[in-house]
Amino acid sequence: MTAAETGRSLASYLGELKPLMGAGAPEVEATHPVEASEVRRFIQASMDDPARYCDEDGTLRFAPPAFPMHMFRRGLDEADPLEAMTDAGFDGLRRSFRPGLPAIDFPFSRLLNGGYAYSFFRLVRIGERVRRASSYRDIYHREGRSGGSLFLLIADAYATADGEPLLETVETVIMR
Amino acid sequence: MSEEPQRVFEDVSVGDALADLVKGPLSPAHLMRWSSAIENWHRIHYDRPYAIEHDRLPDILVSGSWKQHVLLQLLSRWAGKGGWAWQVRLQFRAMNVPGEVLTAWGRVAGLQRAGAFGLADLEIGIRNEAGAESTPGSARVLLPVRGGPPVPRPFTPDVVPRALR
Numbered sequence: 640m641t642a643a644e645t646g647r648s649l650a651s652y653l654g655e656l657k658p659l660m661g662a663g664a665p666e667v668e669a670t671h672p673v674e675a676s677e678v679r680r681f682i683q684a685s686m687d688d689p690a691r692y693c694d695e696d697g698t699l700r701f702a703p704p705a706f707p708m709h710m711f712r713r714g715l716d717e718a719d720p721l722e723a724m725t726d727a728g729f730d731g732l733r734r735s736f737r738p739g740l741p742a743i744d745f746p747f748s749r750l751l752n753g754g755y756a757y758s759f760f761r762l763v764r765i766g767e768r769v770r771r772a773s774s775y776r777d778i779y780h781r782e783g784r785s786g787g788s789l790f791l792l793i794a795d796a797y798a799t800a801d802g803e804p805l806l807e808t809v810e811t812v813i814m815r
Numbered sequence: 816m817s818e819e820p821q822r823v824f825e826d827v828s829v830g831d832a833l834a835d836l837v838k839g840p841l842s843p844a845h846l847m848r849w850s851s852a853i854e855n856w857h858r859i860h861y862d863r864p865y866a867i868e869h870d871r872l873p874d875i876l877v878s879g880s881w882k883q884h885v886l887l888q889l890l891s892r893w894a895g896k897g898g899w900a901w902q903v904r905l906q907f908r909a910m911n912v913p914g915e916v917l918t919a920w921g922r923v924a925g926l927q928r929a930g931a932f933g934l935a936d937l938e939i940g941i942r943n944e945a946g947a948e949s950t951p952g953s954a955r956v957l958l959p960v961r962g963g964p965p966v967p968r969p970f971t972p973d974v975v976p977r978a979l980r
Contacts, residue, residue, distance in 0.1 A: 684852035685884040686838055686845075691891060704887050704900070709853040709880070720856055728869060731856035749870065750857075752879040754906035754952070759899070761969035803969060811906075 645746060649780045649787045652745050656778050656789070663774035664739030668800065669710035672768050678702045681709070692762070701762040707769045707797040707805050736793055736812065737773040745789060745814055753790060753811030760804040768800040776809055789814045821895040824926070824933025824958045833921035833937070836889045840916050841877060849881045877911035882941055882950050889919040889939065890954050897965035898958045901972075905939070905952030915943045921954070929975045932966055933958045 678699060682689050685703065692701040713720070723729045732750055736743065763769060776792035791812040797805040819834070839845075843861070850860045858865040859876050866872040883905060890900035911917060918941065925936035934957055941950040957966045957975070972980050 680852045684845075684849045685881060685888070687884065687888050688892070703884060704891065705884060712854055727865075729858075730865075730870075731858040731862075752907050754879075754904070755883060756902075756904045758902050758972075759970065 649789060653778065653780050653789065656743060656745065656791075659741050659743070660775045660777055662741050663772065664737050666770050666772045667711065667738055669707075669769045669771070670712050670714045671710075673702055673706070673710070673763050673765050675699050675765050678706065678765065681706055699765060701764055704759050704762060704806065705757065705808075707763055707771075708795070708808060710769050711771060736791075737771075737795070740773055740775060740793075743791065743814075747789075747814035749815045751788075751813040751815070753813045755811070756809045758807045760806060763799070763805050769805065770798050770800060772796045772798075786815065819892060819895060821897045822893065822958055823961045823963075824928070824935070825961045827923055827926060827933070827935060827958065829923050829926055831923040833889060833893045833923075833939075836885060836892070836919040838885055838917050838919075841911075841913050843875060843913050846875055846877060846881075846913060849878055853880060855880065873910065874912040877913075877915070877917070879907040879950075882907070882911070882917070885917070885919045885941065886939055886950065886952065886954075889921055890937070890956060893921065893937075894956050894958065894966075898956055899966040899968070899970045900954060900956050901970060901975075902955040903939075903952065904954070905950050907950060909947060909949040911941075911943060911949050917949075918942050918944075924953075927979065928960075929957065929979050931960070931963055932974065933960055934975065934979060 687703055692699055694700050773793060773795045776794045778789060778791045781788055781790060791814065793810045793812060796807045847861045859870055859872060860878050861875060863875050866875045886905055894900050920942060921937045921939040923935055924938045927934050934955060937954040937956060939952045939954055940948050942948050959965050967974060
């Protein structure tokens with residue numbers, strides 16, 4: 640059942656979700672270190688210039704600046720999200736935004752990526768491990784041409800396992 | 816693709832345009848390759864019947880996460896190895912679909928000296944060949960000054976005067 644089908648107003652959901660803002664999740668470490676072939680695929684798929692991340696002899700040493708955002712993959716012991724693809728209406732997305740953050744109990748029918756704000760500190764090196772600390776920053780309601788939406792801001796800080804900052808992001812998630 | 820010569824703060828003027836970064840025309844294979852590389856299984860990026868019939872979209876969509884990396888490429892290229900793209904903001908305002916040619920663009924909106932470096936405020940975005948903007952944003956890039964050191968890596972905001980952070 641979608642939010643529209645519940646008959647509840649977005650304001651009533653907002654009242655329940657607002658107290659969750661500021662909640663943080665325990666720091667998590669990516670399932671594996673930065674792998675050269677994973678970075679190669681990433682550079683090729685984003686159609687980037689590999690020379691930017693190689694040393695003078697052409698060996699890949701670094702990953703692109705926002706690569707750590709995509710390092711938090713499914714672990715070998717985690718359920719396969721594609722099992723739900725037999726449901727023709729399943730959109731392919733997990734409902735938990737970050738492991739350890741409180742669930743957002745809002746029956747959205749569509750989820751949109753609204754954008755990002757970033758601060759970058761350094762590129763991650765091949766072989767390094769990456770950790771992420773996440774928290775809910777804010778949630779608010781806006782009316783648009785296609786109806787009302789909830790805007791959820793999620794803050795993430797990425798650092799190496801030694802605690803060296805890599806980047807900080809604030810993601811805007813739009814739920815309808 | 817090759818790096819541009821290192822740009823220094825004194826050679827930049829407000830209103831300067833960054834060299835465009837053009838990608839495309841994009842095909843469903845490009846979109847599928849990106850979804851696979853980052854393991855994003857959101858159906859709207861590769862399942863055309865789902866995108867059109869279930870989500871009422873015009874087609875499968877170019878991923879916002881792919882577009883963000885294109886803008887970061889634009890900024891990294893402009894900053895060069897001696898500069899640093901420090902802060903970036905962007906919004907995904909409009910959809911892009913296969914068949915489009917996307918152009919990442921930028922323009923210098925402001926310049927100020929920031930300690931031992933120069934700080935450039937940029938307007939950025941991504942337009943399709945019809946000129947429709949999909950990803951407006953802004954960025955702050957540190958550049959070396961002529962004869963000065965490169966921006967240190969790791970970058971620490973401490974090198975920027977507090978009033979400018």
